[in-house]
Amino acid sequence: MSTCLLTEAERQSLLRFLQALVKTPSPSGQEDQVAALILEEMRRLGYDEVWMDRAGSVVGRIGPTSGPALMFNSHMDTVAVTDASSWIADPFDAVIRDGCLYGLGACDMKAGLAATVYGAAVAARRCSSLSGSILVACVGLEEPSEGTCTRLLFEEGQLSPAWVVIAEPSNLNVVRAQRGHVEMTLSVEGRSAHSSAPELGENAIYAAARLVFGLELLSGQLGDDHFMGSGVLTVTDIRSHAVSQNAIPDRCEMFLDRRLTVGETEAMALLEVQRVIAREAVRAEVRVIEQEVTTHTGQVLTARRVSLPWILDERHSLVQAMLKAAKAVGLRPSTTHWHFATEGAYTATVARVPTIGFGPGDPTLLHCCNERVELKQVYAAASAYAALVERLLGS
Numbered sequence: 001m002s003t004c005l006l007t008e009a010e011r012q013s014l015l016r017f018l019q020a021l022v023k024t025p026s027p028s029g030q031e032d033q034v035a036a037l038i039l040e041e042m043r044r045l046g047y048d049e050v051w052m053d054r055a056g057s058v059v060g061r062i063g064p065t066s067g068p069a070l071m072f073n074s075h076m077d078t079v080a081v082t083d084a085s086s087w088i089a090d091p092f093d094a095v096i097r098d099g100c101l102y103g104l105g106a107c108d109m110k111a112g113l114a115a116t117v118y119g120a121a122v123a124a125r126r127c128s129s130l131s132g133s134i135l136v137a138c139v140g141l142e143e144p145s146e147g148t149c150t151r152l153l154f155e156e157g158q159l160s161p162a163w164v165v166i167a168e169p170s171n172l173n174v175v176r177a178q179r180g181h182v183e184m185t186l187s188v189e190g191r192s193a194h195s196s197a198p199e200l201g202e203n204a205i206y207a208a209a210r211l212v213f214g215l216e217l218l219s220g221q222l223g224d225d226h227f228m229g230s231g232v233l234t235v236t237d238i239r240s241h242a243v244s245q246n247a248i249p250d251r252c253e254m255f256l257d258r259r260l261t262v263g264e265t266e267a268m269a270l271l272e273v274q275r276v277i278a279r280e281a282v283r284a285e286v287r288v289i290e291q292e293v294t295t296h297t298g299q300v301l302t303a304r305r306v307s308l309p310w311i312l313d314e315r316h317s318l319v320q321a322m323l324k325a326a327k328a329v330g331l332r333p334s335t336t337h338w339h340f341a342t343e344g345a346y347t348a349t350v351a352r353v354p355t356i357g358f359g360p361g362d363p364t365l366l367h368c369c370n371e372r373v374e375l376k377q378v379y380a381a382a383s384a385y386a387a388l389v390e391r392l393l394g395s
């Protein structure tokens with residue numbers, strides 16, 4: 001059995017840190033207090049260097065800067081609490097029941113974050129020397145705009161790791177693929193008229209309805225991949241505008257959520273919708289959503305709501321190294337994929353760094369009431385991260 005297993009003292013210390021993280025609210029854009037806790041913990045654990053960039057992302061480094069770097073990547077933010085009264089306990093109490101820690105962000109993804117902070121420290125204690133550096137990156141604003149803060153770390157902070165591990169929940173399986181994501185608005189134009197004489201106007205709702213049926217048909221004809229599954233297109237919101245309730249609506253706007261599978265691109269996703277518009281001969285325009293987000297340090301960043309799918313071959317050395325590291329600490333991982341978007345969308349497709357996912361927690365519990373994580377998984381994840389460091393950077 002690997003020497004990377006955590007001692008009882010290390011487990012207790014990791015648990016205290018995780019509970020402190022869960023007890024500290026960190027909705028997107030307000031991660032300052034959690035960031036401060038992470039900085040403090042990394043310093044306490046003896047990281048070689050710890051810093052915060054202008055977007056408020058925290059990075060800790062252990063090991064020499066001369067060799068290849070392995071980055072563990074987590075996000076500090078959580079979604080808002082939904083339906084607090086249905087929880088078994090206050091979502092910020094971080095209570096433990098039946099071996100699970102309950103709380104907002106427990107699974108998504110403060111457990112993974114805490115495990116990477118400890119995994120790196122444990123690896124440093126067990127390895128006599130490292131041939132490169134371990135970078136533990138903790139970013140904000142993942143929930144509203146995945147990839148935005150990691151992009152800054154790479155492009156402004158000039159971090160260029162050789163490998164990235166995203167610590168989002170995977171039930172301790174190795175994730176080697178993730179679907180892409182395009183969010184679009186579809187604006188349909190009509191012409192206003194009094195509703196007593198609709199023939200003088202052009203009803204934007206009727207035009208939009210024709211597009212909705214066209215989009216539903218399109219959603220059954222998208223790309224497919226045997227490992228990642230098919231592309232998805234869903235109309236998730238629709239709003240119309242009329243000068244009054246006795247007027248023909250002159251505008252109707254829809255929100256489209258498109259998930260991309262292997263081989264699908266942003267351009268394809270737009271073109272397919274434009275074809276539906278052309279076929280229905282409707283005056284409409286489709287656009288990818290761009291939004292401004294504000295970091296907890298007050299920086300305003302522009303985020304395009306696009307991420308591309310990525311997939312690593314089963315035989316890739318990083319996939320194999322993570323499988324072996326997990327087995328070395330007693331786990332039985334398989335390879336899988338994520339349906340949801342993560343910071344890997346940036347690291348794998350834009351920065352083109354081999355990226356995998358591996359983290360504690362059940363991915364079906366994200367954004368749910370009674371979000372929780374099994375503590376056994378948290379400790380095992382930290383050990384597996386340490387074992388991965390040993391494999392990739394151990395001398």
Ligand SMILES: [Zn+2]
Nearest residue numbers: 075108109168
């Ligand atoms: Zn997450």
